[in-house]
Amino acid sequence: MSALNVRLPLVNKLLYASDMVGSQAVAQTRNLWLLFFLAPPAGVGLPTAMPALYLGFLHLDPRVFAGVLLTAGRVIEAFDDPVIGWWSDRTKSRLGRRIPFVIFSTPFYGLFFAMLWFTPGGQAGLANAVYLFVVLELFFLASTLSSGPYEALLPEIARSHRDRMSVVAWQFYFGVLGAALGLVLTGYLKDIFDFRVMGVTVASFGLAFRFLGLSGIWRRAPRETPVAQLNLKSAFKATLSNRQFLYFLPSFVLFQAAAGMVIAWLPFYVTVVSGLGNGGAVTSLLSGMSLAAMVVSVSGLWKIGNAKGKRWVYSVCLLGTGVYLPFLFFAGFIPGVPTLLQSAVMAFLAGVPMAGVNMLPKAITADITDYDELRTGLRREGMFYATQNLFEKIGSSLSPLLLSLILLLGDTASNPLGIRLVGPVAGGLAFFGFWLFRGYRLPSTVTRQSVEEAGLEV
Known part of the structure; x- marks a missing residue:
């Protein structure tokens, strides 16, 4: 029987996808609160953990310094992704290529995330900055060692288009639950x-x-997949020679950068612009509205994806995100409409197009690895997911830095210009991603025949 006809049982899909509850809770908590935790707005009664930085002519206020550290930490750590992906592609053990990495590194993943919120100094100081940078790097490393090989299991356990669409849909639903924990419960x-x-x-x-x-x-992950016998340089070069991957990758990176900016922007909007008070609770409410829109949307997007393909849904949702986010500039400005109602509608509408872009990247990358196997004869899931993560981390690491720089234009109730400009900047990034993705042509079921029919080289 062809591997494309071997179906993955529902219980295995559900259990594998359930990881998204925890991973999204961790990711969205960090995105939402870490910059705010380190350098909250003045006058909200919270201590600033980060000091200002003075280096001769260079002066960084605490928030920009925190943004620089978060960006630098993410960029530096991102370069271990290809090494770990390449390593897992070449690993041979009785548990297969991926499972040993997950077992060993996951406890450290949880430990170092918890330590991020235990800064050693009660007042802003250099010790806090050093502590944050070291713990952040250790957290990122443990996260990559655990999450990268875990993600690379998807193309190995789900071989057909329908199974992959099913798994990523369930991952999305569980991811929404995890995001609710990270964006709603945490407040x-x-x-x-x-x-x-x-x-x-x-x-x-x-x-x-x-x-x-x-x-x-555990019993579904292959144990006997031949290792990919390429050195690191050759493996990385071969990955970046896949033109379909190059059409997809920047679109994903730009969207992640845009989404990261909007998520981290929300506490500043609620606390400074909306005037609603109860910053944590209102932030959680608006995050919940966006997640509710995603839950409502994803079922329809999954059906459309099965009918029209992953490429169509992903492209349309990227375009919708790019067109909508600039309207966040006007949040709370509509006269005669209560600010809370305006904000809730704003958050709900933002979630609709972002649902499709969040749901499909893992399945698209799985298709790209199938295409790579047709071209090279090797299964290199680890390297493709790792390279995707490398550039995604570089892109998303720019979010706190871009946000902190935009907020320099105004982050107070009397001058909220910087806060209002975040939406238009994020929308521009998403629209540019849509424009770049137009060259992607892989069919949703990747076989030699379907690839040739799409006019692609094998």
Whole structure:
């Protein structure tokens, strides 16, 4: 029987996809709160953990300094992704190529995330900056060692288009639940307890669901896949010679940068511009509205994806995101409409196009690895997901830096220009991603015949 006809049982799909609860809780908590935790707006009654930086002519205020550290940490760490992906492609063990990495590194993934919220100094100081940078690098490394090989299991356990669409749809639903924990529950945990309790709670979710997901594919992950015998330089070069990957990759990176900016922007909008008070609770409410829109949208997008293909849905949703986000400039400005209602509608509408872009990248990358196998004869899932993560991290690492620089234009109630410009800048990034993706032509089921019919070289 062809591998394309071997279906993955529903229970295994659900268990594997459930990892997204923990991983999205961790990721969205970091995106939403870390910059705010390190350098909150003046006058909100929270201590600033980061100092200002003075180096002769260079003066960085605490928020820009925090943004620089977060960006530098992400960029530096991103370069270990290809090494780990290449390493897992070449690993041979009785548990297969991916599972040993997940087992060993996941406990450290949870530990270092929790430690991010335990800065050693009560006041802003250089010790906090050094501590943050070191722990952040260790967290990123453990995350890559655990998450990269785990993601690379998808093309190995789900071989058909329908199975991949099913898995990524379930991953999306579980991811929404995880994002709700990270974007909604964390606001209440922060208000009722503090950032430390919030961090430990979210780290526990990350640990528990990663191991739950691994249990679901323990017997399904292949143990005998031939290792990819390429050196690191050749493997990286071969990955970047795949033109379909090059059409997809920058679109994904630009969208992630845009989404990261909007997520980190939300507490500043709520606290400074909206005037609604109860910053944590309102931030959680608006995040929940966006997630609700995604839940409502994804079922229809999944059906359209099965009918029209991944490429069509991803492209249209990228365009929708690029067109809509600039309208965030006007959030709260509409006269005669309560600010909370305006903000809730704004958040809901943002979630609709972003649902498709969030749902499909893993399945698209799985198709690209199938295309690569046709071209090279090698299964190199680890290297493709790792290269995707490398550039995604570089792109998303720019989010806090871009946000902190834009906020220099105005982040107060009397001058909120910087806060209002975040939406148009993020929309421009997403639209540029749509423009670049137009060259992508892979069919949703990748076989030699379908690829040749699409006019692509094998």
